[in-house]
Amino acid sequence: MLNSLPLYLNGVWVTVQITVAGAALALALSFAAGLLGSARRRWIRAIGRVYTEFFRGVAALVLMYWLFYALPYVGFRLDPMFAAILALGLNVGAYGGEVVRGAVNAVPRAQIEATTALNMGYVQRMRLVVIPQAWAAMLPPMGNLLIELMKGSAVVGLITVSDLTFVVRQQWSSGGDTLVVWGLALLFYFLIAQALLLGVRYLERRANARLGRGPAFRAAPEPAAASAGGSGR
Amino acid sequence: MSWDWDYALSALPILLQGLQLTVIATIGGYVLAIVLGLVVALVRRLAPRWAGTGVYWVMEFIRSTPLLVQLFVLYFGLPVFGIVLPPMVVGIIGLGLHYAAYTAEVYRSGIEAVPRGQWEAATALNLPTRRVWTGVVLPQAIPKVIPALGNYLISMFKDTPLLLAIGVVELLNSAYRHSARTFEDPFELMTMVGLLFLAVSIPSAIFIRHLERRYAAV
Amino acid sequence: MQQSDPHDQPAAEPADGSDDAYIRFEQVVKRYGDNVVLDHLDFRVAEGERVTLIGPSGSGKTTILRLLMTLEKANGGVIWVNGDSLSHMRRGGKLVPADEKHLRSVRSSIGMVFQQFNLFPNMTVRRNITEAPVHVLGVSQDEADQRAGELLELVGLAEKIDAHPTQLSGGQQQRVAIARALAMRPKVLLLDEVTSALDPELVAGVLDVLRNIATTTDITMLCVTHEMSFARDVSHRVLMFDQGRIVEEGPPAQIFSEPREERTRSFLQAVLED
Numbered sequence: 001m002l003n004s005l006p007l008y009l010n011g012v013w014v015t016v017q018i019t020v021a022g023a024a025l026a027l028a029l030s031f032a033a034g035l036l037g038s039a040r041r042r043w044i045r046a047i048g049r050v051y052t053e054f055f056r057g058v059a060a061l062v063l064m065y066w067l068f069y070a071l072p073y074v075g076f077r078l079d080p081m082f083a084a085i086l087a088l089g090l091n092v093g094a095y096g097g098e099v100v101r102g103a104v105n106a107v108p109r110a111q112i113e114a115t116t117a118l119n120m121g122y123v124q125r126m127r128l129v130v131i132p133q134a135w136a137a138m139l140p141p142m143g144n145l146l147i148e149l150m151k152g153s154a155v156v157g158l159i160t161v162s163d164l165t166f167v168v169r170q171q172w173s174s175g176g177d178t179l180v181v182w183g184l185a186l187l188f189y190f191l192i193a194q195a196l197l198l199g200v201r202y203l204e205r206r207a208n209a210r211l212g213r214g215p216a217f218r219a220a221p222e223p224a225a226a227s228a229g230g231s232g233r
Numbered sequence: 234m235s236w237d238w239d240y241a242l243s244a245l246p247i248l249l250q251g252l253q254l255t256v257i258a259t260i261g262g263y264v265l266a267i268v269l270g271l272v273v274a275l276v277r278r279l280a281p282r283w284a285g286t287g288v289y290w291v292m293e294f295i296r297s298t299p300l301l302v303q304l305f306v307l308y309f310g311l312p313v314f315g316i317v318l319p320p321m322v323v324g325i326i327g328l329g330l331h332y333a334a335y336t337a338e339v340y341r342s343g344i345e346a347v348p349r350g351q352w353e354a355a356t357a358l359n360l361p362t363r364r365v366w367t368g369v370v371l372p373q374a375i376p377k378v379i380p381a382l383g384n385y386l387i388s389m390f391k392d393t394p395l396l397l398a399i400g401v402v403e404l405l406n407s408a409y410r411h412s413a414r415t416f417e418d419p420f421e422l423m424t425m426v427g428l429l430f431l432a433v434s435i436p437s438a439i440f441i442r443h444l445e446r447r448y449a450a451v
Numbered sequence: 452m453q454q455s456d457p458h459d460q461p462a463a464e465p466a467d468g469s470d471d472a473y474i475r476f477e478q479v480v481k482r483y484g485d486n487v488v489l490d491h492l493d494f495r496v497a498e499g500e501r502v503t504l505i506g507p508s509g510s511g512k513t514t515i516l517r518l519l520m521t522l523e524k525a526n527g528g529v530i531w532v533n534g535d536s537l538s539h540m541r542r543g544g545k546l547v548p549a550d551e552k553h554l555r556s557v558r559s560s561i562g563m564v565f566q567q568f569n570l571f572p573n574m575t576v577r578r579n580i581t582e583a584p585v586h587v588l589g590v591s592q593d594e595a596d597q598r599a600g601e602l603l604e605l606v607g608l609a610e611k612i613d614a615h616p617t618q619l620s621g622g623q624q625q626r627v628a629i630a631r632a633l634a635m636r637p638k639v640l641l642l643d644e645v646t647s648a649l650d651p652e653l654v655a656g657v658l659d660v661l662r663n664i665a666t667t668t669d670i671t672m673l674c675v676t677h678e679m680s681f682a683r684d685v686s687h688r689v690l691m692f693d694q695g696r697i698v699e700e701g702p703p704a705q706i707f708s709e710p711r712e713e714r715t716r717s718f719l720q721a722v723l724e725d
Contacts, residue, residue, distance in 0.1 A: 056438070058431060061395060062423075062427050065405060065409065065423055065426075066427055069419050069423060070418075070419050070420045070422075073419070152299070153299075154299030154301040154302055155395065155398075165301060165305075168302075169305070182302070182306045182310055183306075185305075186294070189298040189302060193298070
């Protein structure tokens with residue numbers, strides 16, 4: 001059992017790699033789709049919509065199979081790891097796009113008007129005003145998507161990537177105790193998820209502190225309302 | 234390589250058979266998930282603290298581990314205890330359990346959204362606990378969460394391809410196996426699988442958004 | 452009452468001093484965190500008495516009603532309703548903490564009308580009124596329906612029996628809520644700022660219904676309100692609260708015309724100017 005630990009850790013490492021790379025791709029796509037989706041021009045918004053609807057509509061595993069098993073027949077052979085990351089990133093990015101779009105649209109109109117008054121261009125407005133404010137609102141749902149992506153990565157073994165699930169399955173086939181081996185798999189995934197959540201919480205605290213909402217900036221509690229003057233109705 | 238219409242069309246009946254299993258798994262898993270999720274939400278509200286906390290961590294565990302691994306655990310683990318079930322049944326149980334962890338949260342938020350005054354009025358009228366839940370709280374909580382529950386139906390539909398890992402010949406697996414059997418390249422079939430998924434999930438998503446608007450308007 | 456009335460004056464006739472009090476607060480303390488809402492409160496209400504609680508918001512008036520309805524628990528002291536404690540019950544000669552069954556039996560003599568009406572939006576007016584009689588008292592649906600009709604007649608909404616609460620104005624909803632409370636035939640009716648959430652033109656209708664109930668029944672009423680003329684008309688006794696204590700109490704004529712305490716005077720001035 002103990003001497004197979006390095007094998008498991010190898011699997012964990014592959015899972016973490018796919019998760020991180022997939023998350024990076026998903027984040028980039030989220031911003032691209034979200035900003036397109038919150039644009040003023042209708043046809044630009046339509047591009048964001050099409051991407052979102054398409055990749056939310058197809059299951060990640062179907063996409064992965066298509067990239068890995070079908071695409072070679074029209075001349076594109078993808079490295080399995082790359083196909084896995086691409087499929088997960090495209091899929092989660094479509095959900096993330098909606099998160100970005102919602103958060104950007106939720107920034108108060110007055111803030112946008114203020115940037116106009118300051119004669120900022122689109123890029124400045126987004127970079128300096130809108131995204132820093134929207135970021136704090138995006139983080140909690142983005143954290144959930146990150147967990148979903150990590151969990152979704154368990155299927156990459158089906159296209160021959162030797163991630164944690166793949167390793168566990170091999171260990172089990174070669175005679176490992178069913179309950180121990182699969183129990184370990186669950187435990188490892190649970191720990192990875194908790195670690196990712198810790199990271200997201202840290203980012204949330206930082207983002208909120210920067211907006212003056214963090215604990216460091218919390219205003220003194222209001223004095224107890226009791227006995228303070230008659231409401232006089 | 235060019236698109237072969239004849240081959241694609243000849244395989245369609247097989248894909249539709251796979252789609253049928255996909256739909257059955259989705260419906261079975263969903264019914265289990267919405268019933269079990271409600272039970273979990275109620276246990277967390279009504280059972281003693283320690284039981285509620287225990288259930289919370291079990292759900293947290295289920296939510297943060299992959300469905301695929303859970304399917305393997307059920308499929309390979311249950312026989313250890315002498316329980317041997319067909320793959321399709323294991324798949325439905327796995328989908329149902331996994332999604333119950335999500336629907337439980339949905340119900341919880343719906344229950345918490347029932348104003349405190351409603352509980353107080355029920356107490357003032359001395360309504361028995363069972364009646365408070367069946368007559369007052371749930372009839373107000375559940376309509377509010379219908380769109381959220383609907384979104385999980387679509388998610389579950391898209392998660393059914395995972396069942397191929399335990400040998401269920403659902404839509405994706407039917408394409409995979411058919412192309413393996415006929416030695417034809419899987420490009421047409423895989424593409425059609427993707428299109429079939431889109432054909433079901435995009436209209437469903439539009440329908441759910443319509444529900445959201447309707448219930449938000451009430 | 453000693454702490455609340457430095458002027459050795461006996462207050463209202465029906466309750467004070469006698470031991471036939473239907474409701475009795477003994478040294479009741481209620482805190483929210485560090486905030487003391489009720490500070491060793493003593494007071495009694497006799498059967499059939501109508502008492503109005505006035506005072507600035509946050510002075511603990513509403514808390515008294517909520518404690519009586521068992522929506523909150525006191526941090527100290529004892530509340531008695533018709534000889535039963537709200538916090539304890541007798542079992543085998545000993546006092547043990549009250550269980551749900553005991554609370555239910557105490558609650559059965561008390562009805563409450565809330566500031567925000569709290570009608571059940573998923574039920575028609577009819578079911579709002581019949582729900583508790585049917586499921587708590589075990590009355591047949593027919594009988595409950597008939598009683599609902601009578602009560603709606605009383606509050607002037609007979610034609611609304613099949614409406615949903617959302618189709619009614621605030622004043623109408625509150626009148627239904629009064630009918631709903633009365634359907635349980637309570638001995639005590641608690642009225643918690645029942646007109647505060649209403650548009651001004653709807654207040655009179657609700658107060659008329661309550662006046663009518665006050666004069667035609669012998670139901671015990673505890674009323675928290677800012678409607679001073681209503682308080683003057685219907686109550687036997689008025690209690691002025693401030694900072695969790697009774698500052699002054701007496702018959703409405705005295706409290707409103709010649710308040711003895713400066714605090715009462717300034718409060719009434721502020722309210723009446725408004």
